[in-house]
Amino acid sequence: MGLKEKLHQTKLKYQGKKMAPAFNAIHTFLYAPNETTHSGSHVRGADDLKRTMNTVIMSLVPCLIFGMFNAGYQQYAAINGFPADFSIMEHFLTWDNFLIGAATILPLVVVSYGIGLAVEFVFAVIKGHEVEEGYLVTGMLVPLIVPVDTPLWMLAIAVIFGVVIGKEVFGGTGMNILNPALTIRAFLFFAYPTWMSGDKVWVHGAVDGVTKAGSTDAISGETVLGYLAQGNTAEMAQKYDLADMFFGFIPGSVGETSTFLILLGGLFLIFSKIASWRIMLSAVLGSLAMGLIFNGIVAAEWIPEYSKFYSLMSFEYWQHLLVGGLAFGIVFMATDPVTGSQTNRGKWIYGFLIGFMSVMIRVFNPGYPEGVFLAILLMNVFAPTIDHYVVRGNIKRRMKRLKNATIYPKVTEGAEALKTETV
């Protein structure tokens, strides 16, 4: 008896019982069921929601694995200094790096999924409906957008908060206003700011006081944006070059550093038609636009060099896309089909404003030089409003067309009545 058959038997046994949703969930996660998604604001196609979610997870796996290597590498670099003759095979893709990274990051993944799915199962059993698939992607996103050394109990509390307050109170998957993964990130940021910012949290072991080789100095690692926020442009440029930023050999949240792999994931999502290319493209344009405005302000010398915003403002406009969480947020968070805009024109506006505001908040945020999660959450709130006005605009345009239209056969009394009725 194969696994599929066995699952089917168990499912039949529990049919109509209280725990039935739990068994159904395991069954449909592993094997495509014979039915497709019933409801929710998702694209209806031959695939059900779980297959869609799994595709997103596949596109996230490279970022996760890269994050493991990077966690090991950042610790190595912080202890021994950056290798002068950096070679990817010798210094980056090593078993040591991978094992150090996996040992820190896998617990994050396990806690994220374990707690999140437990909450989903509890709600499904209480409400007596099927377990919703929504947490599959969220559970993978969460460990990728937190610093490596986030304490597990904090993550657990944040996950409970994010799933219950961010999603279940609104009615579960497909009904939520805010992206649950970003709700979790925002909760962590406001609840435990010392664990989410500064120069200690990005390198594994720095918080516990691991020391540099041949010294008693504790290791630390500042992000590119962190350096810029403090005005240390020269130090940053000496430490990281453009290739480091693009391929992701820089400190940062677990999965956000490698713009290259995010780009691959993004292309995969576009070709599999799961994520909206309109949102991605317009968000990139939005961030470039805001970056250009800041560069222009610097070029026009409207801002003195001693201003604390000077370094971040003079940061080359397109390089904003290479550092911090901007690329990750645009590709994997802004494109969430539930919380984003639904209309095509709305997607352009929504995406553009996300990019625009991400860079703006990043530059002007005094506590923490990053703003992608705040920008996306803000636009999540506005997405229904944008859609509302796009739809209203469409109706208005068509009304106008109807008024100016010549109706054949030549206007008779009946047609006139019809016209006014429609209006």
Next chain:
Amino acid sequence: MALLSKKDANLILDPLADNNPITIQVLGICSALAITAELKASVVMAISVIFVLGVGNVVISLLRNIIPSKIRIIVQLIVVATLVIVVDQVLKAFAYELSKTLAVFVGLIITNCIIMGRFEAFALGNGPWRSFLDGIGNALGYGVILIIVGFFRELLGSGTLFGMPVLGDPIAKTGLYATGYENNGFMIIPPAALIVVGIIIWVQRSRNKALIEEA
């Protein structure tokens, strides 16, 4: 409750639960969000509102037949402002530190929707004794929520209750903090109060389905 008839007793008991001014009528939210980061401030605010609303309702009720209806809002404002100034002065005289914490929010009791709402809806049409009970009941309902919210926000946000450390010392890492526990900074900021009030509303409605509006 032999003291009160059943009808009178309900004037006090209803606002405590199924007709709560904060969780059911959603009035007086501003102060509930602003001053509940500390339990002490919540308690003082609750007592102040009990005083203002109890006395105010009686005064308005006594005056109800001689207030010209065209200027009744002004008269109500004068009554409530007088009472609030009394509270403010008493706090400044006997609890100066606390009055600084509460700052402008004591003064803003004047604009608390619950007070004007009870004047308009109840005191103008009922006798002094029943108005008094109604005022006390509504202010108690407001105070209970304030104290619940204040309890959770201070406990989770600062690890203290009434300013006394109850979870250990966060700096010396004793008690619960020795295990790596940390205070939740989110509970200090006003949005947390909104979420705590939301959770209270959720619990209340899931216990009493009759409160849920038709969708």
